[in-house]
Amino acid sequence: MEYEAVIGLEVHVQLKTQSKMFCGCATAFGAEPNTLVCPVCLGYPGVLPVMNEEAVRKTILSGLMLGCEIARFSKWDRKNYFYPDMPKNYQISQYDLPLCIGGAVAIPGKKLGITRIHLEEDVAKSFHYETTSGVDFNRAGTPLMEIVSEPDMRTTEEAFAYLTALKEVLIGGGVSDCDMEKGQLRCDANVSVRPVGQKAFGEKIEIKNMNSISGVRRALAYEIQRQIAAAKRGEKMVQETRRWDDEAGVTSVMRTKEHAHDYRYFPEPDLMPVVVSEAWLAEIRSAVPELPEAKRKRFVEQYGLPEYDAEVLVADAAVAAYYEQAAAGSKNPKAISNWVMTELLGKFADNKIAPLQLAELVAAIDGGQISGKMAKDVFAEMFATGKGATVIIKEKGLVQVSDAGALEVLAEQAIAANPKSVADYRAGNASAINFLKGQVMKLSKGKANPQLVGEILARKLQA
Ligand SMILES: [Zn+2]
Numbered sequence: 001m002e003y004e005a006v007i008g009l010e011v012h013v014q015l016k017t018q019s020k021m022f023c024g025c026a027t028a029f030g031a032e033p034n035t036l037v038c039p040v041c042l043g044y045p046g047v048l049p050v051m052n053e054e055a056v057r058k059t060i061l062s063g064l065m066l067g068c069e070i071a072r073f074s075k076w077d078r079k080n081y082f083y084p085d086m087p088k089n090y091q092i093s094q095y096d097l098p099l100c101i102g103g104a105v106a107i108p109g110k111k112l113g114i115t116r117i118h119l120e121e122d123v124a125k126s127f128h129y130e131t132t133s134g135v136d137f138n139r140a141g142t143p144l145m146e147i148v149s150e151p152d153m154r155t156t157e158e159a160f161a162y163l164t165a166l167k168e169v170l171i172g173g174g175v176s177d178c179d180m181e182k183g184q185l186r187c188d189a190n191v192s193v194r195p196v197g198q199k200a201f202g203e204k205i206e207i208k209n210m211n212s213i214s215g216v217r218r219a220l221a222y223e224i225q226r227q228i229a230a231a232k233r234g235e236k237m238v239q240e241t242r243r244w245d246d247e248a249g250v251t252s253v254m255r256t257k258e259h260a261h262d263y264r265y266f267p268e269p270d271l272m273p274v275v276v277s278e279a280w281l282a283e284i285r286s287a288v289p290e291l292p293e294a295k296r297k298r299f300v301e302q303y304g305l306p307e308y309d310a311e312v313l314v315a316d317a318a319v320a321a322y323y324e325q326a327a328a329g330s331k332n333p334k335a336i337s338n339w340v341m342t343e344l345l346g347k348f349a350d351n352k353i354a355p356l357q358l359a360e361l362v363a364a365i366d367g368g369q370i371s372g373k374m375a376k377d378v379f380a381e382m383f384a385t386g387k388g389a390t391v392i393i394k395e396k397g398l399v400q401v402s403d404a405g406a407l408e409v410l411a412e413q414a415i416a417a418n419p420k421s422v423a424d425y426r427a428g429n430a431s432a433i434n435f436l437k438g439q440v441m442k443l444s445k446g447k448a449n450p451q452l453v454g455e456i457l458a459r460k461l462q463a
Contacts, residue, residue, distance in 0.1 A: 014122060020052065023050065122143070203236070240257060322344075400448070417439070
């Protein structure tokens with residue numbers, strides 16, 4: 001029997017705000033433990049939370065970017081549980097009235113549904129030592145957005161594509177930096193398997209503790225195989241939560257259904273419901289940036305780029321913006337794309353070349369001033385110094401010889417010095433001209449315009 005997986009993802013994203021969700025403490029990463037805290041985020045009795053408007057705005061912006069319906073009325077709820085990383089013994093979250101409903105993440109050839117997006121506060125971080133444990137409350141109260149997907153994914157690759165595309169949208173919108181190593185994006189998965197063709201879902205298993213996108217990929221691949229093997233042995237799955245062990249490469253039981261938490265949700269009495277006015281929604285809508293998918297399409301149409309180029313350039317918003325500025329000043333947007341992709345990617349942070357300087361370099365090549373080979377040297381110098389192409393070309397005396405008269409003389413010399421190649425060429429060996437071309441280039445100290453040399457030689461050899 002053939003089996004298929006059914007995967008749903010719950011993604012937690014820390015929002016890029018200056019302060020925490022319900023107090024004024026800063027949200028910086030990597031500060032000394034327990035220095036970014038106050039009575040509110042430490043859960044002292046008698047304190048009152050104050051909602052961070054920017055966090056609500058960024059959640060609504062995320063919803064708009066992902067095509068969700070934005071609730072005009074939503075509210076806060078207390079999710080009760082007891083754990084050392086939860087100072088109040090409840091987390092302020094959203095239960096039945098989330099800020100965003102529906103929507104989808106587009107991956108190549110498919111749209112993967114979103115169930116809901118809600119806003120809550122992050123918990124503290126526990127550290128376990130040999131005989132003791134510690135808690136750092138700096139993270140407690142950081143605005144945390146939870147994006148729950150529909151069970152629309154069927155393969156590990158689709159889950160990977162979903163996360164990649166979602167990250168791209170959120171980073172592009174300035175909502176979060178989504179750095180998984182800093183815990184800014186965290187992911188839990190619900191996985192089940194079923195015989196291909198069966199409509200009903202299998203018993204779902206929740207997997208936690210995946211700390212990188214590649215970890216998600218490996219955990220899902222492992223878990224799907226494990227469940228298929230069990231199904232083939234006739235074993236029935238029972239609903240449970242499992243922990244991914246990245247080092248061992250296995251999942252193991254964390255808690256079974258009987259031990260599932262009962263969160264006893266109830267409305268948060270200390271916070272007003274969130275009412276989103278038409279005016280505010282319109283204002284947020286006007287700030288929705290162009291989505292990667294739309295940008296890729298536009299790059300293909302506006303600049304005549306192959307889809308591959310568009311995909312590579314758009315993957316990084318800063319690179320895409322640089323490309324557009326350079327292309328705007330150039331008659332050859334494809335050449336600009338080539339330079340950016342082959343020479344700038346990977347070391348973009350160290351780049352000193354202004355976009356219009358790159359356009360200037362491409363113009364110098366296209367105008368026959370310098371050869372492609374010279375351009376590589378000019379580029380390296382531009383990259384290191386930030387000087388313009390024209391300045392460097394002048395300084396180095398690199399101007400390409402496109403003077404037909406001068407090149408004719410050199411071509412005559414090459415022909416006279418290499419009678420064998422001339423004979424070969426005339427006997428029908430067309431590639432013999434390349435050797436002669438090389439000789440002319442050498443005579444010109446690499447400054448001859450190669451295309452012109454080829455033309456002149458071909459003409460002379462025919463005569
Ligand atoms: Zn605080």
